[in-house]
Amino acid sequence: MDASVTSRAILSCSNMTCELDSVSGPLNILHDINFSINPRRALGIVGESGAGKSMLVKAIMGIAPRSLRIHGKIELDGQDLSKLRPKVRQKLIGRRVGIVFQNPMTSLNPFVQIGRQIEDSGRVHLRLNHREAKRRAIELLSLVGIADPEDCYDYYPHQFSGGMKQRIMIAAALICEPDLLIADEATTALDVTVQKEVLDLLQTIQAERQMSMILVSHNLGVVAGRTDEILVLYGGSVVEYGPTAEVFRNPRHRYTEALLSAMPRMDQPAHTRLRTIPGQPPNLTSRPKGCPFAPRCPAAQAKCHEVMPTMSPALAPGHRFACHFPLPEIARPVIAEFANVQ
Amino acid sequence: MSSDTTMAEPILTATNLSVGFMRGGKEMKAVDDISFSVAAGETLGLVGESGSGKTTIGRAILRLLPSANTTSEGSITYKGADITGLSKTDMRNMRGRLQMIFQDPLSSFNPRRNVEDIVAEGLVIQGRPATDRRERVKAALADVGFDLEAVAGRRPHQFSGGQCQRIAIARALAVQPELIVCDEPVASLDVSVQAQVINLLQDIRESRKLALIFISHDLAVVKNVSDRVAVLYMGRIVEIGTGPEIYERPAHPYTRTLLEAVPVVDASRKLEPDGRRTVMPSRNRPQSGCAFRGRCPRASTICETTIPILGQAPRGQMVACHHPHDEPAPGIAAA
Numbered sequence: 001m002d003a004s005v006t007s008r009a010i011l012s013c014s015n016m017t018c019e020l021d022s023v024s025g026p027l028n029i030l031h032d033i034n035f036s037i038n039p040r041r042a043l044g045i046v047g048e049s050g051a052g053k054s055m056l057v058k059a060i061m062g063i064a065p066r067s068l069r070i071h072g073k074i075e076l077d078g079q080d081l082s083k084l085r086p087k088v089r090q091k092l093i094g095r096r097v098g099i100v101f102q103n104p105m106t107s108l109n110p111f112v113q114i115g116r117q118i119e120d121s122g123r124v125h126l127r128l129n130h131r132e133a134k135r136r137a138i139e140l141l142s143l144v145g146i147a148d149p150e151d152c153y154d155y156y157p158h159q160f161s162g163g164m165k166q167r168i169m170i171a172a173a174l175i176c177e178p179d180l181l182i183a184d185e186a187t188t189a190l191d192v193t194v195q196k197e198v199l200d201l202l203q204t205i206q207a208e209r210q211m212s213m214i215l216v217s218h219n220l221g222v223v224a225g226r227t228d229e230i231l232v233l234y235g236g237s238v239v240e241y242g243p244t245a246e247v248f249r250n251p252r253h254r255y256t257e258a259l260l261s262a263m264p265r266m267d268q269p270a271h272t273r274l275r276t277i278p279g280q281p282p283n284l285t286s287r288p289k290g291c292p293f294a295p296r297c298p299a300a301q302a303k304c305h306e307v308m309p310t311m312s313p314a315l316a317p318g319h320r321f322a323c324h325f326p327l328p329e330i331a332r333p334v335i336a337e338f339a340n341v342q
Numbered sequence: 343m344s345s346d347t348t349m350a351e352p353i354l355t356a357t358n359l360s361v362g363f364m365r366g367g368k369e370m371k372a373v374d375d376i377s378f379s380v381a382a383g384e385t386l387g388l389v390g391e392s393g394s395g396k397t398t399i400g401r402a403i404l405r406l407l408p409s410a411n412t413t414s415e416g417s418i419t420y421k422g423a424d425i426t427g428l429s430k431t432d433m434r435n436m437r438g439r440l441q442m443i444f445q446d447p448l449s450s451f452n453p454r455r456n457v458e459d460i461v462a463e464g465l466v467i468q469g470r471p472a473t474d475r476r477e478r479v480k481a482a483l484a485d486v487g488f489d490l491e492a493v494a495g496r497r498p499h500q501f502s503g504g505q506c507q508r509i510a511i512a513r514a515l516a517v518q519p520e521l522i523v524c525d526e527p528v529a530s531l532d533v534s535v536q537a538q539v540i541n542l543l544q545d546i547r548e549s550r551k552l553a554l555i556f557i558s559h560d561l562a563v564v565k566n567v568s569d570r571v572a573v574l575y576m577g578r579i580v581e582i583g584t585g586p587e588i589y590e591r592p593a594h595p596y597t598r599t600l601l602e603a604v605p606v607v608d609a610s611r612k613l614e615p616d617g618r619r620t621v622m623p624s625r626n627r628p629q630s631g632c633a634f635r636g637r638c639p640r641a642s643t644i645c646e647t648t649i650p651i652l653g654q655a656p657r658g659q660m661v662a663c664h665h666p667h668d669e670p671a672p673g674i675a676a677a
Binding site for chain 2: 193194195199203220221222224225230245259260263264265266270273274277280
């Protein structure tokens with residue numbers, strides 16, 4: 001099985017749309033999502049609260065609320081998930097995808113020793129026997145940087161700090177040796193120093209185990225230097241998608257650009273006035289006909305309120321965006337000039 | 343210990359402030375012998391990891407700490423008068439000049455009251471006449487960008503997180519304070535909304551000559567809002583100085599560790615992970631010497647035996663370290 005995954009995408013979503021019923025009518029949680037992630041690549045998914053980041057992850061993992069209607073195609077390793085029987089789908093996802101959630105306190109059972117919790121999915125999906133499962137769990141505990149893994153195997157969650165618990169969650173996500181690891185705001189609740197360590201750990205493991213990884217975050221800084229591609233979500237739609245370096249260097253969608261300039265930065269002097277984005281994020285019950293960002297966009301014109309922009313064809317290196325009046329392209333620095341200066 | 347370098351006359355000064363919580367018969371020092379001051383119109387940023395004592399300092403200033411199982415020492419003076427010994431009534435009057443904004447505005451509002459009552463709450467406690475109250479509420483709401491007529495009668499759940507935080511700011515402003523303690527005011531907000539609240543706080547500070555104590559774990563936010571910055575570790579100030587001093591030439595190794603860990607919005611090169619591990623020392627069993635020595639690349643034998651005290655660093659700020667840095671921060675050197 002492993003030999004065949006080299007060329008094709010490990011995960012791809014095409015024309016994925018999700019709806020949820022609520023008292024005030026159907027909510028358009030996600031609208032026409034298209035992306036794919038290749039083996040050994042890291043994808044960042046960024047957006048503000050309500051952008052649909054978590055629902056996207058849940059829909060992929062098959063853990064969305066039952067009332068969520070998913071249209072379109074989600075393919076894991078070439079298999080269309082919606083065509084599989086629930087049992088088979090569960091097994092496939094459980095074996096091939098590992099996930100780490102934001103809050104380790106609520107994902108770990110306080111009454112169960114952490115070793116058991118790490119083994120759990122391995123015993124279910126790989127039918128590991130007790131001894132083999134324990135051996136793997138201890139190996140993973142030391143991989144994620146926990147000292148004295150043999151002793152810690154029998155400890156309970158409350159005996160660990162927040163950062164340590166998140167490492168345990170990472171170990172648990174790795175027990176089935178997944179091809180894809182999803183970290184859904186996995187470092188948001190942690191202190192900056194611990195956040196850096198956990199992100200470093202994820203990055204190291206991803207490279208060592210040759211996995212793909214999806215880093216979901218509201219913090220652009222978290223995904224900036226650690227992902228290959230980035231997907232920017234706004235109001236349930238993809239507004240920009242492309243190589244991370246390219247999107248940060250030359251954001252074409254005005255939302256991406258506004259988000260970047262709204263962040264306080266370490267390289268700005270004190271009391272620098274931040275750019276704000278006026279207005280509110282879109283109301284999901286009444287999706288506007290046009291661009292979801294149009295009501296807040298400084299460059300919006302009549303067309304933007306009427307017609308939903310489609311994703312542009314992939315420009316230069318796979319950079320796509322959904323905007324009628326995108327920001328101009330910034331010329332790339334000429335390498336030769338750099339050579340001359342140095 | 344003499345107070346640090348402040349240009350203007352300080353309006354609030356904390357001297358040798360210590361706060362301890364009793365836990366199972368033992369005292370855990372949340373704040374340990376801290377001294378600082380804030381001048382009118384100045385913003386002092388307090389940064390540190392969780393458990394460093396940031397919030398406890400904020401609450402100690404407003405005297406909001408629980409009285410049971412809490413020990414506190416040292417003094418806090420407001421314009422020269424000690425406020426640590428004030429009676430309940432006197433402290434209530436003092437809160438007309440000292441106000442606080444909390445991290446989660448929704449949980450600091452009574453969900454059954456409407457906006458104008460929430461904003462007027464402080465004025466009622468201050469015993470302002472009803473006619474005067476309405477004017478002040480209107481002005482305070484206008485300062486944060488709301489029209490009283492448009493929002494009157496609405497309750498907290500009808501506002502978004504950013505709007506609630508603006509209402510919390512209005513509530514603090516209504517009594518016309520001289521100092522506001524902002525405890526993680528933007529931590530729960532989205533980036534676009536966070537920018538609005540930060541800009542708003544800056545405007546208000548300028549127009550009213552307000553002093554702010556800005557508590558945050560986000561170093562980029564603190565850099566943006568603060569004139570001076572105090573870095574806390576395990577309940578102690580390890581470094582305090584002006585923004586440029588702290589961010590451009592951090593003297594304490596802990597400040598450097600913090601600054602290096604900030605996620606930078608720079609995708610031009612891929613980050614190289616390093617395998618560094620943080621070993622947090624126990625709060626309940628304090629170790630000898632410097633609390634940071636277990637994580638410190640510069641630790642030596644003196645760090646094991648002697649607690650470093652805050653002293654003048656080579657570049658002007660105050661630092662509590664036996665081996666302070668003198669060179670610019672790595673990022674600055676490259677620029």
